[in-house]
Amino acid sequence: MHLWHSAMLRLVQSEAPDLTLRQLSLLLHIYLVPPPHTVRGLAATLGVTKPVITRALDSMGALGLVRRIRDDRDRRNVIIQRTVGGALYLEKLGDIIIEEGRELAL
Amino acid sequence: MHLWHSAMLRLVQSEAPDLTLRQLSLLLHIYLVPPPHTVRGLAATLGVTKPVITRALDSMGALGLVRRIRDDRDRRNVIIQRTVGGALYLEKLGDIIIEEGRELAL
DNA sequence: ATGGATTGTTTCGCTACCGTATCATTGTTG
DNA sequence: CAACAATGATACGGTAGCGAAACAATCCAT
Numbered sequence: 001m002h003l004w005h006s007a008m009l010r011l012v013q014s015e016a017p018d019l020t021l022r023q024l025s026l027l028l029h030i031y032l033v034p035p036p037h038t039v040r041g042l043a044a045t046l047g048v049t050k051p052v053i054t055r056a057l058d059s060m061g062a063l064g065l066v067r068r069i070r071d072d073r074d075r076r077n078v079i080i081q082r083t084v085g086g087a088l089y090l091e092k093l094g095d096i097i098i099e100e101g102r103e104l105a106l
Numbered sequence: 107m108h109l110w111h112s113a114m115l116r117l118v119q120s121e122a123p124d125l126t127l128r129q130l131s132l133l134l135h136i137y138l139v140p141p142p143h144t145v146r147g148l149a150a151t152l153g154v155t156k157p158v159i160t161r162a163l164d165s166m167g168a169l170g171l172v173r174r175i176r177d178d179r180d181r182r183n184v185i186i187q188r189t190v191g192g193a194l195y196l197e198k199l200g201d202i203i204i205e206e207g208r209e210l211a212l
Numbered sequence: 213a214t215g216g217a218t219t220g221t222t223t224c225g226c227t228a229c230c231g232t233a234t235c236a237t238t239g240t241t242g
Numbered sequence: 243c244a245a246c247a248a249t250g251a252t253a254c255g256g257t258a259g260c261g262a263a264a265c266a267a268t269c270c271a272t
Contacts, residue, residue: 001200005134012131013153018230020259021127025118028111039220047119049261054221059258076219076268094107124260126229145250155231160251165228182238182249 006100007093014096016089017063022046023056027065030080031090036071037080065089112206113199120202122195123169128152129162133171136186137196143186144177171195 019027029045030037039057043050057080060066064085071077125133135151136143145163149156163186166172170191177183 001134001196001203002138004199004203005131005138008127008131008134009152012128019127021114021125021130022118022259024127025111025114028107028114032108032111040218046115050220051222051262052260055259074219074269078220090107093110097107097110128229146248156250157231157252158229161229164251180239180249184250 003097003101003104006104007097010096010100011093014092016092017065019060020056022048022052023060026053026056027060027086027090030066031082031086035079035081038071038077039080042080060086109203109207109210112210113203116202116206117199122198123171125166126162128154128158129166132159132162133166133192133196136172137188137192141185141187142177144183145186148186166192 025046026042029042039050039053043053046052057066057068061068064083066086067081067083068078069081071079131152132148135148145156145159149159152159163172163174167174170189172192173187173189174184175187177185
Protein backbone atom coordinates (compact mmCIF):
# COMPACT_ATOMS: atom_id res chain seq x y z
CA MET A 1 0.00 0.00 0.00
CA HIS A 2 2.80 2.36 0.90
CA LEU A 3 4.57 1.18 -2.19
CA TRP A 4 1.58 2.15 -4.28
CA HIS A 5 1.56 5.50 -2.59
CA SER A 6 5.21 6.29 -3.26
CA ALA A 7 5.17 4.97 -6.77
CA MET A 8 1.98 6.77 -7.74
CA LEU A 9 3.30 9.92 -6.16
CA ARG A 10 6.43 9.76 -8.27
CA LEU A 11 4.33 8.97 -11.31
CA VAL A 12 2.13 12.01 -10.72
CA GLN A 13 5.11 14.22 -9.98
CA SER A 14 7.08 13.19 -13.05
CA GLU A 15 3.93 12.83 -15.00
CA ALA A 16 5.56 12.03 -18.24
CA PRO A 17 2.25 12.05 -20.04
CA ASP A 18 -0.76 12.48 -17.80
CA LEU A 19 -2.72 9.30 -18.40
CA THR A 20 -6.02 8.49 -16.78
CA LEU A 21 -6.42 5.41 -14.65
CA ARG A 22 -8.13 3.67 -17.53
CA GLN A 23 -5.45 4.58 -19.99
CA LEU A 24 -2.71 3.34 -17.71
CA SER A 25 -4.59 0.13 -17.10
CA LEU A 26 -5.05 -0.26 -20.84
CA LEU A 27 -1.38 0.33 -21.49
CA LEU A 28 -0.39 -2.26 -18.91
CA HIS A 29 -2.81 -4.74 -20.42
CA ILE A 30 -1.51 -4.26 -23.94
CA TYR A 31 2.06 -4.74 -22.83
CA LEU A 32 1.64 -7.52 -20.30
CA VAL A 33 -0.94 -9.75 -21.95
CA PRO A 34 -0.05 -11.67 -25.10
CA PRO A 35 -1.45 -10.27 -28.35
CA PRO A 36 -3.52 -9.93 -30.37
CA HIS A 37 -5.51 -7.06 -28.89
CA THR A 38 -8.61 -5.69 -30.52
CA VAL A 39 -10.80 -2.74 -29.60
CA ARG A 40 -13.70 -4.97 -28.76
CA GLY A 41 -11.63 -7.31 -26.67
CA LEU A 42 -10.01 -4.52 -24.72
CA ALA A 43 -13.36 -2.86 -24.12
CA ALA A 44 -14.74 -6.11 -22.75
CA THR A 45 -11.71 -6.69 -20.57
CA LEU A 46 -11.79 -3.24 -19.01
CA GLY A 47 -15.56 -3.23 -18.77
CA VAL A 48 -15.95 -0.02 -20.74
CA THR A 49 -17.60 0.95 -24.01
CA LYS A 50 -15.80 0.81 -27.33
CA PRO A 51 -15.51 4.57 -27.83
CA VAL A 52 -13.49 4.71 -24.64
CA ILE A 53 -10.92 2.42 -26.22
CA THR A 54 -10.94 4.29 -29.52
CA ARG A 55 -10.34 7.58 -27.77
CA ALA A 56 -7.67 6.14 -25.51
CA LEU A 57 -5.90 4.72 -28.55
CA ASP A 58 -6.16 8.11 -30.23
CA SER A 59 -4.47 9.97 -27.40
CA MET A 60 -1.99 7.26 -26.54
CA GLY A 61 -1.21 6.86 -30.20
CA ALA A 62 -0.49 10.56 -30.44
CA LEU A 63 1.92 10.10 -27.54
CA GLY A 64 3.59 7.26 -29.39
CA LEU A 65 2.74 4.74 -26.71
CA VAL A 66 0.78 2.42 -28.95
CA ARG A 67 0.02 1.77 -32.60
CA ARG A 68 -2.98 0.62 -34.62
CA ILE A 69 -2.97 -1.53 -37.69
CA ARG A 70 -5.76 -3.09 -39.69
CA ASP A 71 -6.11 -6.85 -39.48
CA ASP A 72 -5.62 -8.20 -42.98
CA ARG A 73 -7.39 -11.45 -42.33
CA ASP A 74 -10.51 -9.67 -41.18
CA ARG A 75 -10.36 -6.07 -42.19
CA ARG A 76 -13.01 -5.07 -39.70
CA ASN A 77 -10.57 -5.68 -36.89
CA VAL A 78 -7.93 -3.33 -35.64
CA ILE A 79 -4.88 -4.84 -34.03
CA ILE A 80 -3.20 -2.82 -31.31
CA GLN A 81 0.55 -3.08 -31.25
CA ARG A 82 3.29 -2.09 -28.87
CA THR A 83 5.80 0.60 -29.67
CA VAL A 84 9.26 1.53 -28.49
CA GLY A 85 7.86 4.61 -26.79
CA GLY A 86 5.33 2.57 -24.86
CA ALA A 87 7.95 0.05 -23.82
CA LEU A 88 10.12 2.88 -22.52
CA TYR A 89 7.20 4.36 -20.61
CA LEU A 90 6.50 1.05 -18.90
CA GLU A 91 10.15 0.48 -18.21
CA LYS A 92 10.24 3.83 -16.46
CA LEU A 93 7.19 2.92 -14.41
CA GLY A 94 8.81 -0.38 -13.50
CA ASP A 95 11.95 1.43 -12.40
CA ILE A 96 9.95 3.73 -10.16
CA ILE A 97 8.17 0.81 -8.54
CA ILE A 98 11.40 -1.09 -8.00
CA GLU A 99 13.23 1.93 -6.62
CA GLU A 100 10.45 2.80 -4.21
CA GLY A 101 10.15 -0.82 -3.20
CA ARG A 102 13.84 -0.90 -2.39
CA GLU A 103 13.66 2.29 -0.35
CA LEU A 104 10.72 1.01 1.65
CA ALA A 105 12.60 -2.17 2.38
CA LEU A 106 15.54 -0.38 3.99
CA MET B 107 4.39 -5.02 -12.57
CA HIS B 108 1.88 -7.77 -13.21
CA LEU B 109 0.48 -7.08 -9.79
CA TRP B 110 -0.08 -3.47 -10.76
CA HIS B 111 -1.74 -4.62 -13.93
CA SER B 112 -4.20 -6.97 -12.21
CA ALA B 113 -4.96 -4.63 -9.37
CA MET B 114 -5.50 -1.61 -11.62
CA LEU B 115 -7.63 -3.73 -13.90
CA ARG B 116 -9.86 -4.71 -11.02
CA LEU B 117 -9.94 -1.12 -9.85
CA VAL B 118 -11.04 0.09 -13.28
CA GLN B 119 -13.57 -2.71 -13.64
CA SER B 120 -15.14 -2.21 -10.24
CA GLU B 121 -14.66 1.47 -10.53
CA ALA B 122 -16.20 2.35 -7.25
CA PRO B 123 -15.82 6.03 -7.91
CA ASP B 124 -13.73 6.81 -10.98
CA LEU B 125 -10.85 8.80 -9.58
CA THR B 126 -8.09 10.29 -11.65
CA LEU B 127 -4.51 9.27 -11.06
CA ARG B 128 -3.93 12.51 -9.20
CA GLN B 129 -6.95 12.06 -7.03
CA LEU B 130 -5.99 8.53 -6.12
CA SER B 131 -2.48 9.62 -5.34
CA LEU B 132 -3.87 12.44 -3.21
CA LEU B 133 -6.15 10.07 -1.35
CA LEU B 134 -3.30 7.69 -0.63
CA HIS B 135 -1.18 10.57 0.59
CA ILE B 136 -3.84 11.89 2.95
CA TYR B 137 -4.39 8.47 4.45
CA LEU B 138 -0.84 7.19 4.60
CA VAL B 139 1.10 10.27 5.66
CA PRO B 140 0.62 11.71 9.16
CA PRO B 141 -1.47 14.88 9.33
CA PRO B 142 -1.89 17.77 9.21
CA HIS B 143 -2.51 18.22 5.50
CA THR B 144 -3.12 21.61 3.94
CA VAL B 145 -4.01 22.56 0.40
CA ARG B 146 -0.71 24.29 -0.13
CA GLY B 147 1.29 21.42 1.29
CA LEU B 148 -0.51 18.84 -0.80
CA ALA B 149 -0.09 20.93 -3.93
CA ALA B 150 3.64 21.16 -3.29
CA THR B 151 3.92 17.45 -2.59
CA LEU B 152 2.12 16.40 -5.74
CA GLY B 153 3.79 19.07 -7.82
CA VAL B 154 0.52 20.57 -9.01
CA THR B 155 -1.20 23.92 -8.65
CA LYS B 156 -3.50 24.76 -5.77
CA PRO B 157 -6.73 24.76 -7.78
CA VAL B 158 -6.07 21.14 -8.64
CA ILE B 159 -6.16 20.31 -4.94
CA THR B 160 -9.22 22.45 -4.28
CA ARG B 161 -11.11 20.77 -7.09
CA ALA B 162 -9.98 17.31 -6.06
CA LEU B 163 -11.14 18.00 -2.52
CA ASP B 164 -14.46 19.21 -3.90
CA SER B 165 -15.15 16.04 -5.83
CA MET B 166 -13.69 13.68 -3.29
CA GLY B 167 -15.53 15.51 -0.57
CA ALA B 168 -18.78 15.03 -2.48
CA LEU B 169 -17.96 11.33 -2.58
CA GLY B 170 -17.43 11.34 1.17
CA LEU B 171 -13.82 10.28 0.87
CA VAL B 172 -12.36 13.29 2.62
CA ARG B 173 -13.40 16.27 4.72
CA ARG B 174 -12.29 19.89 5.05
CA ILE B 175 -12.19 21.97 8.20
CA ARG B 176 -10.85 25.43 8.89
CA ASP B 177 -7.74 25.64 11.02
CA ASP B 178 -8.66 27.63 14.12
CA ARG B 179 -5.12 28.60 14.95
CA ASP B 180 -4.60 30.16 11.53
CA ARG B 181 -7.92 30.63 9.86
CA ARG B 182 -6.38 30.95 6.43
CA ASN B 183 -5.51 27.28 6.50
CA VAL B 184 -7.77 24.40 5.65
CA ILE B 185 -7.05 21.08 7.28
CA ILE B 186 -7.93 17.97 5.30
CA GLN B 187 -9.23 15.10 7.35
CA ARG B 188 -9.93 11.45 6.78
CA THR B 189 -13.42 10.00 6.77
CA VAL B 190 -14.97 6.61 7.28
CA GLY B 191 -15.88 6.49 3.58
CA GLY B 192 -12.32 7.17 2.55
CA ALA B 193 -10.96 4.55 4.90
CA LEU B 194 -13.37 2.02 3.43
CA TYR B 195 -12.33 2.93 -0.08
CA LEU B 196 -8.66 2.41 0.73
CA GLU B 197 -9.41 -0.79 2.56
CA LYS B 198 -11.10 -2.07 -0.56
CA LEU B 199 -8.12 -1.10 -2.68
CA GLY B 200 -5.84 -2.86 -0.22
CA ASP B 201 -7.96 -5.98 -0.45
CA ILE B 202 -7.72 -5.97 -4.22
CA ILE B 203 -3.96 -5.62 -4.12
CA ILE B 204 -3.60 -8.37 -1.57
CA GLU B 205 -5.93 -10.72 -3.38
CA GLU B 206 -4.22 -10.22 -6.70
CA GLY B 207 -0.86 -10.57 -5.06
CA ARG B 208 -1.94 -13.88 -3.60
CA GLU B 209 -3.23 -15.15 -6.91
CA LEU B 210 -0.04 -14.23 -8.70
CA ALA B 211 1.96 -16.06 -6.08
CA LEU B 212 0.18 -19.35 -6.68
C1' DA C 213 -26.02 -10.73 -54.63
C1' DT C 214 -28.54 -9.03 -50.85
C1' DG C 215 -29.84 -8.84 -45.91
C1' DG C 216 -28.02 -9.14 -41.62
C1' DA C 217 -24.35 -9.28 -38.27
C1' DT C 218 -19.94 -7.50 -36.54
C1' DT C 219 -16.23 -4.15 -35.89
C1' DG C 220 -14.30 0.17 -35.12
C1' DT C 221 -15.19 5.20 -35.60
C1' DT C 222 -17.74 9.41 -35.23
C1' DT C 223 -21.15 12.58 -33.49
C1' DC C 224 -23.83 14.53 -29.83
C1' DG C 225 -24.63 16.76 -25.49
C1' DC C 226 -22.63 16.71 -21.22
C1' DT C 227 -19.40 16.68 -17.36
C1' DA C 228 -14.93 17.22 -15.30
C1' DC C 229 -10.37 18.44 -15.50
C1' DC C 230 -6.38 21.76 -16.53
C1' DG C 231 -3.39 26.23 -15.68
C1' DT C 232 -3.46 31.20 -15.32
C1' DA C 233 -5.10 34.90 -13.21
C1' DT C 234 -7.81 37.04 -9.84
C1' DC C 235 -10.37 37.38 -5.46
C1' DA C 236 -11.67 37.27 -0.42
C1' DT C 237 -10.14 36.32 3.97
C1' DT C 238 -6.83 36.18 7.41
C1' DG C 239 -2.35 36.96 9.42
C1' DT C 240 1.93 39.77 9.97
C1' DT C 241 4.87 43.64 10.10
C1' DG C 242 6.20 48.28 10.35
C1' DC D 243 -3.89 51.19 11.59
C1' DA D 244 -2.00 50.59 7.03
C1' DA D 245 0.61 47.94 3.77
C1' DC D 246 2.04 43.64 2.64
C1' DA D 247 2.13 38.54 2.56
C1' DA D 248 -0.01 34.17 2.56
C1' DT D 249 -3.82 30.86 2.03
C1' DG D 250 -7.53 28.74 -0.22
C1' DA D 251 -11.41 29.47 -3.50
C1' DT D 252 -13.29 31.14 -7.80
C1' DA D 253 -13.62 32.70 -12.78
C1' DC D 254 -12.31 31.89 -17.32
C1' DG D 255 -11.25 29.75 -21.65
C1' DG D 256 -9.78 25.63 -23.28
C1' DT D 257 -9.14 20.54 -23.61
C1' DA D 258 -10.41 15.83 -22.99
C1' DG D 259 -13.07 12.55 -21.00
C1' DC D 260 -17.85 10.02 -20.80
C1' DG D 261 -22.10 6.94 -22.65
C1' DA D 262 -25.63 6.51 -26.10
C1' DA D 263 -26.64 6.48 -30.59
C1' DA D 264 -25.78 6.60 -35.35
C1' DC D 265 -22.42 5.45 -39.07
C1' DA D 266 -19.22 3.24 -42.54
C1' DA D 267 -16.75 -0.68 -43.71
C1' DT D 268 -16.38 -5.46 -43.82
C1' DC D 269 -17.70 -10.21 -43.41
C1' DC D 270 -21.01 -13.97 -43.72
C1' DA D 271 -25.07 -16.65 -44.82
C1' DT D 272 -28.41 -17.60 -47.69
